[in-house]
Amino acid sequence: MEELLEILCELHPDVDFESCTTLIDDKVLDSFDIVTLVAEIDDKFSVAIPAGELVPENFNSAQAIYALIEKLENE
Amino acid sequence: MKKSIVLAVIICIMAIVFAGCGGQSTNTGSSDGKNNEPTLSFTVNGTKVELGVDATDILKSLGEPKSVTEEASCAFEGLDKTYFYGNFYLTTYPNGDKENIYSCWFVDDSLSTDENIYIGATKAEVESAYGAESFNGNNAYVIKKGASMLTIIIEDDCVSAITYDAIID
Amino acid sequence: MQFTSISFLAFAGLLLLIYYIVPKKLQWVILLIASYIFYLSAGLEYLFFIVFTTITTYIASRIIDSRLAKQKLYLAEHKEELSREEKKEYKDKIKKKNQIALVVYLVLNFGVLAVCKGLLIVPFNQMATNTVLGFLSLGLPLGISFYMFQSVGYVVDIHRGVVRAEKNFFKVTLFVSFFPQLVQGPISKFSQLAPQLFSEHSFDGKKLSYGLQRILWGFFKKLVIADRIAAAVGALKAPEYEGMGFLLLATFYAVQIYADFTGGIDVAIGLGEAFGIQMTENFVRPFFSKNIAEYWRRWHISLGEWMKDYIFYPLSVSQPMRKLSKFTYKNMGNLGKRIPVYIASIITWFATGIWHGFSPNFIVWGMLNCFFIVLSEELMPLYAKFHARFGLKDKKIYGLFEMARMFTLMNLIRISDLFPNVSLYFSKLLSLVTNPDISVLWDGRLLNLGLTGLDYGIIGFGILVMLTVSIIGEKKGSVRDLLSQKPAVLRYALIIALLIITLLVGSYGIGYNASNFIYNQF
Amino acid sequence: MKKKNVMGICTAVCICLLILWLLQALLMPKYMSESQEGALIAEYYDEAGGNDVIFIGDCEVYENFSPITLYEEYGITSYIRGSAQQLIWQSYYLMEETFKYETPKVMVFNVLSMKYDTPESTGNLKHREAYNRMNLDGMRWSMSKWNSISASLTEEEKEWGGNWSYIFPILRYHDRWSQLSSEDFKYIFKRDEVSDNGYLMQVNVKPVTSEHVEKPIADYQFSENCWEYLDAMKELCEKHSTKLVLIKAPSLSPVWWDQWDAQIEEYAKKNGLLYINFLDYQQEIGIDWNTDTYDTGLHLNVYGAEKLSSYFGKILKDEYDLEDHRNNEDMSSQWTKKVNSYNERKKLLEDIRDNKN
Structure with a gap:
């Protein structure tokens, strides 16, 4: 989870990722950020997130992203 | 891993390359001008009379007409004018403050078309000049060129009338 | 059948009546019949295409969906005895088969589109194209890009397991051909539109009045503003207008396109609302955006979403792109992180450009848009430094400056729509500097663009009305909600005023192109 | 609450319709001072009834015949249902509508419109649309009006609203809001009479300068479409046991070819109808082309019309022994008023003409 937060902070240092739950809805993360994020997750967690999963529910909060990673890991 | 996803996406793009349709309906009404293909014309002692064009200088070079009459349909006054020059008639229609040539027709055999067909010429001469396909199957040859039309009326095997018309939409 | 034609109004009115009389179970059937009547009014020869797309969509969706269902069942039964690898391998097998079905579906649909555009054949044999085109006697079928994209989105969603396939063939037909969105979109997602399309709608006065108000608002923008200024846009395209004349063209075109496109969408969405169906918004006051990314989140949203979901994302998470990003991460450091995204973005914008x-x-x-998006992304840190030093960020003036800058930039990019000759477009852009020709504003040339002083006044009034409504909308949310809280008398007065203005001042009908019409001589 | 706002909506809708109706009345052209031909059709309805002869046709009837002269000299009561460039189907449906109001003894139809088989064949389509409005807007609503509209629409009109713009004329005239004049406000509901029983008086004199000529055409046959409407008129009159008289007014333009004349003559003989081509009787009528026309021979002025009417009145009287209404009281009181207003108008127009030049 920490690793994930580290990646997110690198993208947007000024955002408090622990608490924020509307990353997509409030347009904190735009499509560019998501793609970079997916690439970094692929690099660090070696988990390939398919395009179908790039929906707001999965990316609205750090916890949601982490849950997605875990789901894909043990699939 | 998922080679075919990429394949699908590439096809998607390739297909969109062909999709090409304007989403926004832009009716900017860009009229790329009338079809400016030249129209039919004939020459009378040196003056080239062209159909559908501005008549001012043609009328000037034709000189004084023998008579001018105004034809108006019911509610409008002084619209189409008919000029008589002795061996042919010429009518004009108003176009803004100017007037354009609308139609011409010969009265006698002193004038002939550019393909030198004159009143009294034989049907065969007409056919050789304009080809059989322009025959309307009844009693006239109709030749179209640009926004104009030449009608050669045949009566018992020889030309009885020659008329030029401008086609205005 | 044009949206702004009287026969369309009569058609919609009658349809509304039947819609709310007929038993609720049949409501979606009525919509389906109406959609095809609407479609047939555009011409019989186009029927082939929409039916072809509907059938292929239905078949593809059922095949892919049934395989996924079988897969889920199979995995559930043999949950214990299969190891993870076996499960993965089984799933990959299914996925492979589905992908082939998806590819076949895409090639079939877009292949047919290519034939109708006559592009595939042109390189091989000019005569063949003419015969085929002659035979099909086609321009582009009505709304093909909208219903095709919507269908592709549906099938891909099923492939991704996001949505389950609709079993009833006619319901799929309705989803593909729902008539309000046929002409200009919006491109809807199955999960958002379908439930509303097939559910039962009891008569709701509020929804109906909201819908009608929005339709009227669409008509006002289209007839009073868009169609009136169209004459000037056409005239300003002439070669002699450079510099300020060109800038005027860009601005007039912006007004025309905004009023025409959002007006059309208002009519479409308003119609949907009248039937109790809420379609996605396609515009959210785009000219208030401060940067280009925000602009493309407010202008033609449904197309942007479609391109993002079905081109940009699949592209950027695809296999080769992953390899590329691994490569660029290693030896280009920070910039390397953004290369793959920029490549994906270029391809997507290339596709969006071609779509137009x-x-x-x-x-x-497309490339200009992409360039400025990438530029603003790259300049982000620079802006941050600039704002840190000057702290203008939250000043109102700066916000207005940003909006003005964005408005002008997008106008100058959008105007390329009107210049098929690209070099002419760039020379015109250059002329802003080389030949400003500011005098066009006051030397009377404005009056021989086909618009009288009165017309300019009306357009000005129209823009003012649009601006006030947008500002209220931006600040207080839905204008119609606000209006519904006001006393009824005021609301009715406003609606009647808008109706009369649109009816009288709208530029429609025969009076508008009869130059020396008799009555003008009165 | 529900009932109250339903009430609110209804009143709002009624107010809106009322405003739109008022605006439409205001925006419709009034034809009181210019293009007076546009007002002719609507004037008939208050005068309907008691006419022995009804004239149907275009400007060749409403400019060349004077019902007042027919009454003064022969006691024949007549009305001209003419309008600008009235096409043959419009004439037929107008005749059909007239029979709903009265059954004249004689219907007189001017056959010039046989030369136009479609709206487009009249040449200038902008004017054609204007003529359609003049012919149709004045008619009261009936099946005849609906059929006449559908038969008359030009391609352009079909594209821009078609029948709708006749059902709701505001769709057509909405852009006149910026051209309204005092006339529009003064005549919003009532209209003055511009004609005398359908005759649009012209007092100016503009002699014929030279002979009117038109280019020869390849095919002089009238179109099937026109023959069908002529047949329909014949049957319609037979049904109401009214005599149909075909005439060709003595206007010198547009040219009335002999081949056309022959076809009508043959048709009249075959169907036992009276056909008079007044062009052949110019001397008998006594037309003097230096004094009796206001536009170099295209139409007669009032002096020519009176001569033509007295000539034609005699034929009508002898042929169909029409009753002389001058001696029955109820008729004559009404008609003396018409004669007086005719003379007043004549005097007024002559004064305007004389002190103008």
Whole structure:
């Protein structure tokens, strides 16, 4: 989870990722950020997130992203 | 891993390359001008009379007409004018403050078309000049060129009338 | 059948009546019949295409969906005895089969589109194209890009397991051909539109009045503003207008396109609302955006979403792109992180440009947009430093400056729509500097663009009305909600006023192109 | 609450319709001072009834015949249902509508419109649309009006609203809001009479300068479409046991070819109808082309019309022994008023003409 937060902070240092739950809805993360994020997750967690999963529910909060990673890991 | 996803996406793009349709309906009404293909014309002692064009200088070079009459349909006054020059008639229609040539027709055999067909010429001469396909199957040859039309009326095997018309939409 | 034609109004009115009389179970059937009546009014020869797309969509969706269902069942039964690898391998097998079905579906649909555009054949044999085109006697079928994209989105969603396939063939037909969105979109997602399309709608006065108000608002923008200023846009395209004349063209075109496109969408969405169906918004006051990314989140949203979901994302998470990003991460450091995204973005914008029209100027349009998006992304840190020092960020003036800058930039990019000859477009852009020709504003040339002083006044009034409504909308949310809280008398007065203005002042009907019409001589 | 706002909506809708109706009345052209031909059709309805002869046709009837002269000299009561460039189907449906109001003894139809088989064949389509409005807007609503509209629409009109713009004329005239004049406000509901029983008086004199000529055409046959409407008129009159008289007014333009004349003559003989081509009787009528026309021979002025009417009145009287209404009281009181207003108008127009030049 920490690793994930580290990646997110690198993208947007000024955002408090622990608490924020509307990353997509409030347009904190735009499509560019998501793609970079997916690439970094692929690099660090070696988990390939398919395009179908790039929906707001999965990316609205750090916890949601982490849950997605875990789901894909043990699939 | 998922080679075919990429394949699908590439096809998607390739297909969109062909999709090409304007989403926004832009009716900017860009009229790329009338079809400016030249129209039919004939020459009378040196003056080239062209159909559908501005008549001012043609009328000037034709000189004084023998008579001018105004034809108006019911509610409008002084619209189409008919000029008589002795061996042919010429009518004009108003176009803004100017007037354009609308139609011409010969009265006698002193004038002939550019393909030198004159009143009294034989049907065969007409056919050789304009080809059989322009025959309307009844009693006239109709030749179209640009926004104009030449009608050669045949009566018992020889030309009885020659008329030029401008086609205005 | 044009949205702004009287027969369309009569058609919609009658349909509304039947819709709320007929038993609720049949409501979606009525919509389906109406959609096909609407479609047939555009011409019989186009029927082939929409039916073809509907059938292929239905078949593809059922095949892919049934395989996924079988897969889920199979995995559930043999949950214990299968190891993870076996499960993965089984799933990959199914996925492979589905992908082939998806590819076949895409090639079939877009292949047919290519034939109708006559592009595939042109390189091989000119005569063949003419015969085929002659035979099909086609321009582009009505709304093909909208219903095709919507269908593709549906099938891909099923492939991704996001949505389950609709079993009833006619319900799928309705989803593909729902008539309000046929002409200009919006491109809807199955999960958002379908439930509303097939559910039962009891008569709701509020929804109906909201819908009608929005339709009227669409008509006002289209007839009073868009169609009136169209004459000036056409005239300003002439070669002699450079510099300020060109800037005027860009601005007039912006007004026309905004009023025409959002007006059309208002009519479509308003119609949907009248039937109790809420379609996605396609515009959210785009001219208030401060940067280009925000602009493309407010202008033609449904197309942007479609391109993002079905081109940009699949592209950027695809296999080769992953390899590329691994490579660039290693030896280009920070910049390397953004290369793959920029490549994906370029391809997507290339596709969006082509979607607008298969000619060079639309490709240039796409690339310009992409360039400025990437530029603003790269300049982000620079802006941050600038704002840290000057702290203008939250000042109102700066916000207005940003909006003005964005408005002008997008106008100058959008105007490329009107210049198929790209070099002419760029020379015109250059002329802003080389030949400003500011005098066009006051030397009377404005009056021989086909618009009288009165017309300019009306357009000005129209823009003012649009601006006030947008500002209220931006600040207080839905204008119609606000209006519904006001006393009824005021609301009715406003609606009647808008109706009368649109009816009287709208530029429609025969009076508008009869130059020396008798009554003008009165 | 529900009932109250339903009430609110209804009143709002009624107010809106009322405003739109008022605006439409205001925006419709009034034809009181210019293009007076546009007002002719609507004037008939208050005068309907008691006419022995009804004239149907275009400007060749409403400019060349004077019902007042027919009454003064022969006691024949007549009305001209003419309008600008009235096409043959419009004439037929107008005749059909007239029979709903009265059954004249004689219907007189001017056959010039046989030369136009479609709206487009009249040449200038902008004017054609204007003529359609003049012919149709004045008619009261009936099946005849609906059929006449559908038969008359030009391609352009079909594209821009078609029948709708006749059902709701505001759709057509909405852009006149910026051209309204005092006339529009003064005549919003009532209209003055511009004609005398359908005759649009012209007092100016503009002699014929030279002979009117038109280019020869290849095919002089009238179109099937026109023959069908002529047949329909014949049957319609037979049904109401009214005599149909075909005439060709003595206007010198547009040219009335002999081949056309022959076809009508043959048709009249075959169907036992009276056909008079007044062009052949110019001397008998006594037309003097230096004094009796206001536009170099295209139409007669009031002096020519009176001569033509007295000539034609005699034929009508002898042929169909029409009753002389001058001696029955109820008729004559009404008609003396018409004669007086005719003379007043004549005097007024002559004064305007004389002190103008």
